[in-house]
Amino acid sequence: MDLHSGLPFWIVKNEFFDLYHPLQENYKTDVAIIGSGITGALVAHELCEAGISCTIFDKRTIATGSSAASTAQLQYEIDTPLSKLIHIVPEKIAVDAYFNCLEAITTIENVFKKTKLDADFTRVPTVFLASNKQGVELLEKEYEIRKDVGLPINFLDAKQLKEYQNIDGIAALQNDTSAQMDAYKAAINLLKYHQSKNQLKIYTHTKIEKIQESKNGYELLTEHNHTVSCKYVIIANGFEAGQFLPKKVMNLLSTYAIASAPVDKNMVWPHQSLIWETAEPYLYMRTTKDNRLIVGGEDEDFQDPVKRDHLLREKVKILERKFKNIYPNIDFVTEMAWCGTFSSTNDGLPYIGPWKKGEKKLFALGYGGNGITFSMVAAEILKNIILDKKDNRLETFGFDRPSKK
Ligand SMILES: Cc1cc2nc3c(=O)[nH]c(=O)nc-3n(C[C@H](O)[C@H](O)[C@H](O)COP(=O)(O)OP(=O)(O)OC[C@H]3O[C@@H](n4cnc5c(N)ncnc54)[C@H](O)[C@@H]3O)c2cc1C
Known part of the structure; x- marks a missing residue:
């Protein structure tokens, strides 16, 4: 899929973090993250901070998918107004979604304060x-x-x-x-930070073609026929996730x-x-x-x-x-x-978590105008799932959330 064209400001403004490093052998990791955009970067950050070993795979140059085209406005206001959302999903879910977005802005701010990384967050x-x-x-x-x-x-x-x-x-x-940032710079700086601390491995120009269940988790098959064995796989590949979804959700x-x-x-x-x-x-x-x-x-x-x-x-x-x-x-x-x-999406909310309860194939799909705040929420929820901690936000953003329609 061609995610953007023309001249996105952020690619001109920032350096190109083209760590050309395709996977050239079979590989094993605890958690495989597909996608190095702002979602993959925030997920990797949360996992690395929790001491969970993970590896990112991206078919492109780092963070040059939608995150490089994003205008990166961070608002608690979701595309679907709250007064409408309460008629689409139960009121508690609608209100929680708004509050989760509000909180996510501060969480993002804290990520960059704590790591002292520049993301032009204002x-x-x-x-x-x-x-x-x-x-x-x-x-x-x-x-x-x-x-x-x-x-x-x-x-x-x-x-x-x-x-x-x-x-x-x-x-x-x-x-x-609210806040605004540079999502491209944010993703690159986070990935570099954890890579330099040897907490994260990154493979670029490595397209994941297939995800198959295996005895201990999953086996991913790359475009060049290498396999990646992992316990968990996190699908953070943005608007191209349809490839791994059993049904269209966006x-x-x-x-x-x-x-x-x-x-x-x-x-x-x-x-x-x-x-x-x-x-x-x-x-x-x-x-x-x-x-x-x-x-x-x-x-x-x-x-x-x-x-x-x-x-x-x-x-x-x-x-x-x-x-x-x-x-x-x-x-x-x-x-x-x-x-x-x-x-x-039909309700304006993202999809986060497993397609079926208990699966270790986890989605981080921040669809909608608040994609980046949703990415932050996804990163925290998925970390909690891996740590086997209950996270009530799954009821708001999971695939099986109730609908009134
Ligand atoms: C013009 C524009 C304006 C926007 N404005 C805002 C805004 O103001 N506020 C906001 O919150 N959101 C906004 N968004 C949405 C936001 O940018 C996205 O939600 C966010 O960038 C998605 O990040 P991501 O990491 O999930 O996806 P991406 O940045 O697209 O990253 C996914 C990565 O996965 C990789 N990938 C895909 N398939 C595979 C595969 N099979 N194997 C390996 N790698 C793969 C891709 O190469 C890509 O690098 C905007 C989007 C656009 C386009």
């Missing part, structure tokens, strides 16, 4: 704009339910929105609990993003907020450390990379125009543009 507020009158109704419902359950949230009317965010809009929700979409040339510091919008909106598909915006502005959205309901790439120029123009509608006075000059594969 705390920023979120502003969720009403795109129209229906959007205001949605925000009112969201405000009530989030306030009721104790999630941090403020309602801004048009005047307050202008004062706080310098946007001429109708209304918005605001909270101070819809693949295409999405677009543009990054501006750096703007004068005084031109950056107030608070460097993450900004998104109620329209579907939604537009979203963030800033970078070097005062670039990133705008993304314009999702399309298909995954065909040729069709997706063909639309890139047109999508750049649309994203630029939509940005101008929000901030007419900021001079946005597009310097990089890219498109990528993205995915959604």
